Structures are given as C-alpha cells and as structure tokens.
Amino acid sequence: MKSYLGLIPQYERVHRKNNRISILCIMLSVCLVMAIFSMADMAMRSQKNYFIKTNGEYHAALHNVGAETAELVSARVDVALSGWVYQGSTGMLSGKTVSFVGADKKTMESLAEMGMTDGGYPSLPDEALLNESAMEQWGLSIGDNMTVTVPDGSQKQYRITGTFADMGSMLKADICGMALSEDGFLAIADENAADGTTYRIQFKDGTHIQEAIKEIKAQFGLSDGQISENTALLGLMGQSESNIMQAFYLIAAILVFLVLIAGTVMISASFNTNVLERTQFYGLLRCLGASRKQVKHFVILQGIRQSAKGVPIGQLAASGCIPAADRRFMFRLCGAGDQTANQKNRKTVHCGYHKTAAIANILLSIRSSI
Amino acid sequence: MIVPERQVMIMNILEVQNLCKTYGKGEAEVRALDNVSFSVGKGEFIAIVGESGSGKSTLLNVVGALDNPTSGKVLIDGKDIFSMPEKKLTVFRRRNIGFIFQSFNLIPELNVEQNITFPLLLDYQKPDQKYVEELLGILGLKERRKHLPSQLSGGQQ
Numbered sequence: 001m002k003s004y005l006g007l008i009p010q011y012e013r014v015h016r017k018n019n020r021i022s023i024l025c026i027m028l029s030v031c032l033v034m035a036i037f038s039m040a041d042m043a044m045r046s047q048k049n050y051f052i053k054t055n056g057e058y059h060a061a062l063h064n065v066g067a068e069t070a071e072l073v074s075a076r077v078d079v080a081l082s083g084w085v086y087q088g089s090t091g092m093l094s095g096k097t098v099s100f101v102g103a104d105k106k107t108m109e110s111l112a113e114m115g116m117t118d119g120g121y122p123s124l125p126d127e128a129l130l131n132e133s134a135m136e137q138w139g140l141s142i143g144d145n146m147t148v149t150v151p152d153g154s155q156k157q158y159r160i161t162g163t164f165a166d167m168g169s170m171l172k173a174d175i176c177g178m179a180l181s182e183d184g185f186l187a188i189a190d191e192n193a194a195d196g197t198t199y200r201i202q203f204k205d206g207t208h209i210q211e212a213i214k215e216i217k218a219q220f221g222l223s224d225g226q227i228s229e230n231t232a233l234l235g236l237m238g239q240s241e242s243n244i245m246q247a248f249y250l251i252a253a254i255l256v257f258l259v260l261i262a263g264t265v266m267i268s269a270s271f272n273t274n275v276l277e278r279t280q281f282y283g284l285l286r287c288l289g290a291s292r293k294q295v296k297h298f299v300i301l302q303g304i305r306q307s308a309k310g311v312p313i314g315q316l317a318a319s320g321c322i323p324a325a326d327r328r329f330m331f332r333l334c335g336a337g338d339q340t341a342n343q344k345n346r347k348t349v350h351c352g353y354h355k356t357a358a359i360a361n362i363l364l365s366i367r368s369s370i
Numbered sequence: 371m372i373v374p375e376r377q378v379m380i381m382n383i384l385e386v387q388n389l390c391k392t393y394g395k396g397e398a399e400v401r402a403l404d405n406v407s408f409s410v411g412k413g414e415f416i417a418i419v420g421e422s423g424s425g426k427s428t429l430l431n432v433v434g435a436l437d438n439p440t441s442g443k444v445l446i447d448g449k450d451i452f453s454m455p456e457k458k459l460t461v462f463r464r465r466n467i468g469f470i471f472q473s474f475n476l477i478p479e480l481n482v483e484q485n486i487t488f489p490l491l492l493d494y495q496k497p498d499q500k501y502v503e504e505l506l507g508i509l510g511l512k513e514r515r516k517h518l519p520s521q522l523s524g525g526q527q
Contacts, residue, residue: 001484004491007477014479284475287436289464289492291457 004294008302011281018277023310025270029263030314036259038318040252044236051232054168056085058111058200059209059239060216061228069220070199078212081202083107086185088196090175092149094138097175100151102185111200114179118142119162125184128158133166134176148178151190209239382445384410384433389442391428402428403439427472435463464493474527476519482506483515 001007012019062070074082086102103112105121114129119142122128128148130140140146142160150156158178170177185193203209209229217227234240238249282295290298391403402425410416420426431437433444435451444451446466451459476485486505487497506512511526519527 001480001487001491004488006491007480007488010479010484284477285492286460287469287471287475288477289460289489291460293457294492 004290005298005301008298008305011302012305019306022267022270022306023313025266026307026310027314027317029266030311031318032266033259033263034315034318037256048233048236051230051236052113053115054113055230055232056111056113056200057202057233058230059203059234060201060213060230062199062201062216062222063197063226063228064194065199065220065222065226069222072220073199073201073216076212076216078203078207079201080204081106081110083111083200084182084197085112085200086182086189086193086197088192088194089151089185089188089190090192091151091178091188093134093146093176093178096134097173098134098148099170099175099177100180100185100188101177102180102182102189104182107200108179111202113167114177115165116179117163117165119160122161122179122181122184125181125187126156126158127161127181127184129162129164129179130160131166131170131177132163133171135160135163137176150188151192152188156188209234209237210241381411382409383412383414383447385443385445386433387443387445389429389432389444390440391425391432391437392440403432403442406442430469434467434469435459436469461493464489474519476527478519481516481518482511482522485519 001010062073070082070084073079083104083106084102085107087099089100091098091100101112101114108114108121109116116129117132119129130146135141138146140160142162144160145157146160147155147157158180164177164179167177180188203212213227213229216222217224229240231240231245235245235248240246282299285295285298286292386406386408389403389406390401393400393402406425406429418426418429428437432439435444438452446462449462451462454462477488480488483502483506486502490497503512506515509526511522514522514526
C-alpha cells in the first residue's frame with residue numbers, strides 16, 4: 001500500500017455486498033437518466049422531422065414584401081438560405097381541384113414542405129411535378145403530358161417531369177398538387193397568389209432567431225403581419241417566444257430537474273444504507289490522524305470508483321433498452337415519419353447521450369458521496 | 371535546589387489547567403470533568419484510576435485531542451493544543467500523540483503490517499521497512515503480519 005487511499009480497494013473487497021448495491025444504484029440511475037433524456041430527445045427530433053416534412057424547414061417567412069426587400073434580407077450574414085414559395089392559385093385537372101405551388105429547386109427542396117420522390121425538378125414553364133396519388137389515379141407516368149385548367153380558365157399543357165409525396169392536407173381536402181418552376185407559376189398566377197406567397201428564410205446555426213426577426217422588422221419597417229415565425233419548428237429548437245412554447249420549456253426544465261434529483265436521491269440512498277458503519281469507519285480514520293480533507297478525498301474517490309463501474313454498465317443497459325423501446329413507442333407517438341431519418345436520429349442521440357449521461361452521473365455520485 | 375518556574379513548565383510534557391467538560395443541557399447536563407488540573411513531567415509514567423463513570427475516558431480523550439473541552443487548557447510540551455487551528459491540531463496529534471483505544475480501533479480491512487504503516491501514510495511519510503520489522507519482532511507478530519485484526523487474539527490486537 002503506497003498511499004492511504006490504497007485502503008479503498010481493500011475496503012471494497014471486504015464490503016462486497018454494500019459495494020455492489022451502490023454500483024447497482026448508480027447503474028440504475030444512469031440507465032434512468034439516459035433512457036429518459038434519450039427518448040425525450042428522439043421524440044423531439046422525430047417531431048422536428050415531421051414538422052419539416054409538413055411545414056418546410058424554414059425559420060421565418062415574409063409576407064407582402066417586394067423583391068428588393070427580399071434581396072436585402074437574403075444578403076444578411078446570418079441567413080443561410082432563402083427563397084420565394086408561391087402558393088394560392090388553383091385550377092382543375094380532370095374535374096378535380098389542383099393546387100399550384102411554385103419555387104426554384106433549392107427552395108423547394110429545403111424550405112418547402114413538398115418532398116420530391118422521383119424524376120427531375122421542372123426547369124421550364126410548361127413542366128411540372130404531380131403528387132403521387134394523382135399519378136396513380138389517372139395512370140400517369142413521368143414524361144406524360146397532361147392538360148390542366150389554369151386560374152384564368154384557359155387550358156394549358158404540362159409535361160410531367162417528376163412526382164412528389166402526398167401531403168395529409170391535400171388528401172384530406174381531396175385535391176391534387178402541382179409543383180412548377182418560378183416562371184411556370186408566375187405565368188399562371190392570379191390575385192390569390194399574392195396572399196399565399198411567402199419569402200421563406202432559414203438562418204444559420206447558432207443564430208438567435210428571435211433577435212434576427214426583430215432586427216429585420218426594424219430595419220425594413222415591417223409590420224407584425226408581414227413577418228411570421230415557423231412556431232412548430234422554432235419551438236422544438238428552443239427558439240420560440242410563443243407563450244405556449246415558453247410554458248413547455250418551463251415544464252421541460254422542471255422535469256429535467258426532477259429527473260436529476262431522482263438520480264441523486266437514488267445514489268445517496270445507496271450510500272446512506274450503511275450510514276452507521278460508515279460513520280464509525282470515518283471516525284476511526286479521524287482518530288488515527290486523518291484530516292477532514294483526507295477523509296473527504298477518501299469518500300470522493302470511493303464514489304468515483306463505484307461510478308467507474310456503474311456508469312458504463314448503466315450505459316450499456318440503456319443502449320439495450322432504448323432501441324427496443326423506441327421502435328414501438330416512437331412509431332406510435334410520432335407516426336411512421338421518415339424511418340431512415342428516425343434511424344439516423346437514434347444513432348446520433350445515443351452517441352451524444354453516452355457522454356452527457358456519464359458526466360452527469362459521475363458528478364451526481366460525487367455530490368451524493370459528499 | 372530551587373528550579374525556576376519557567377524551567378518547571380518546560381520540564382512538564384503535559385499540563386492540564388482547569389479543564390471542564392460538560393455533556394448535555396439543563397436537567398440532562400453531566401459535568402464529566404470539573405476544573406481538573408495536573409501536570410506530568412517528561413519521562414514520568416502515570417496511571418489514572420477511578421470508578422466507572424468518573425471521567426477517565428473523557429479526560430484521556432480531551433488530553434489526547436480527540437475531543438474539545440468546554441473550558442480550560444491542555445498544554446503538551448508547552449503548546450496550548452486547543453488554540454491551534456483544526457488542521458494543525460490533526461497533524462500535531464498524528465505526529466506526537468499515541469493512543470491505544472479500549473476497542474483497539476484497528477482497521478479491520480487491513481492486515482497487521484498495514485495497520486502499523488497506515489498512520490505514516492496519512493502523514494505522507496514512507497514507512498521505514500527495517501523499523502516496521504523491528505516493531506513486529508518486538509510485538510511478536512512477525513508470523514502474523516499478513517493476518518487481519520479479526521484473526522488475532524485480544525492481547526495481540
């Protein structure tokens with residue numbers, strides 16, 4: 001034994017049962033914290049994917065603004081991507097209402113809710129994407145031509161260059177959707193397009209989005225009705241100032257605090273199961289000449305050693321539980337969604353939470369020891 | 371020969387002055403030590419005797435700096451131990467006071483040799499192996515060096 005701390009492994013060898021109980025409590029605490037935070041995070045990411053799919057991945061949208069204003073906004077340093085999404089005009093296709101949407105390819109892919117599934121994006125004014133169920137209904141294929149009644153009542157031929165995924169809102173309203181290039185939409189737009197058209201903005205990572213929105217409002221003299229936020233997405237990013245979201249954040253913070261308290265109490269309870277024995281032992285060390293600091297070091301190192309065993313086991317246990325639970329739980333909670341994206345989320349979450357849970361529980365163990 | 375008072379004080383290894391120790395409050399108050407004063411010279415061997423509950427253990431605990439008095443002074447080699455800060459007192463006790471407890475207070479998880487060297491490790495000193503061997507020889511515990519306290523007789527402990 002080269003140091004007084006060499007007493008610790010010998011103490012653990014003799015008090016195996018108590019040591020195992022403490023390690024088990026640490027393991028359960030790690031498992032609990034990791035499982036709860038992982039599943040909460042996965043639920044949030046799944047919801048985020050869902051909202052991106054249904055609303056588009058934009059952070060803010062400008063309404064009734066001119067091209068000059070839009071260009072100036074897009075030139076801002078904190079703007080990653082921006083573009084016009086034209087909507088609002090409708091027509092008829094074989095007796096069924098068709099909703100037109102127009103945007104450039106990049107905007108459509110990143111900021112709009114339409115997800116292209118096959119073929120190529122329309123580049124000419126007489127090319128279009130059609131939604132999948134419409135293609136199926138009329139037995140159409142990519143490359144076919146179709147005649148559509150446009151908003152002004154005239155007939156126009158479009159060549160189908162690709163398809164996009166059906167949207168719930170479209171199926172519910174029993175309408176079909178046609179995605180056109182910017183020029184294609186502008187060629188047929190009517191007065192309804194003015195209300196439905198937005199200039200969508202995606203900010204760079206790390207931007208304080210609410211501050212940026214306020215700045216844009218002030219800089220360009222926009223009214224409250226001319227700029228809106230994508231509340232659902234910003235809420236999940238923790239950047240919404242909506243009252244409902246603020247309430248959710250508060251509830252989430254309280255739950256986080258409660259989970260951490262539960263973890264601390266679990267570990268403390270195991271350390272306190274043999275309070276009398278430990279009190280006598282530390283009193284004995286003091287009688288032999290150990291200072292308060294040395295006794296504290298002894299206790300902390302004991303806690304760290306137990307964490308070093310309990311934390312990895314707890315993480316392994318959590319890693320085993322989460323994938324088994326999430327396939328069933330997340331499927332029901334968040335819908336089918338994008339299974340590939342959900343799988344990717346799972347891996348990302350696990351890696352991130354291993355480190356966070358390990359650090360959090362080592363700190364909890366040290367805190368509980370003291 | 372008249373010895374100057376200052377020299378008398380230096381020759382005393384231990385001086386206890388008006389030592390009081392009280393436990394509890396009000397009706398449950400117990401005055402374990404009531405103005406105890408005595409001195410012990412260097413090289414002197416004393417025995418403290420008394421009936422059960424007379425305060426012998428309390429006196430030893432206070433004199434050995436294991437407990438704090440309610441009032442009074444304890445001077446060891448001229449130093450007032452209870453005027454020292456707690457850290458300094460711990461080190462002083464570790465280096466200058468040896469205590470054999472009634473219940474032995476051996477660390478049950480350590481063997482004989484480790485129990486002998488442990489206080490030195492607390493003082494961040496490297497045990498002198500030759501000295502440890504000599505001690506084991508004197509105590510007749512050479513063959514028992516790797517035994518735990520629970521494996522020793524009362525006398526050996």
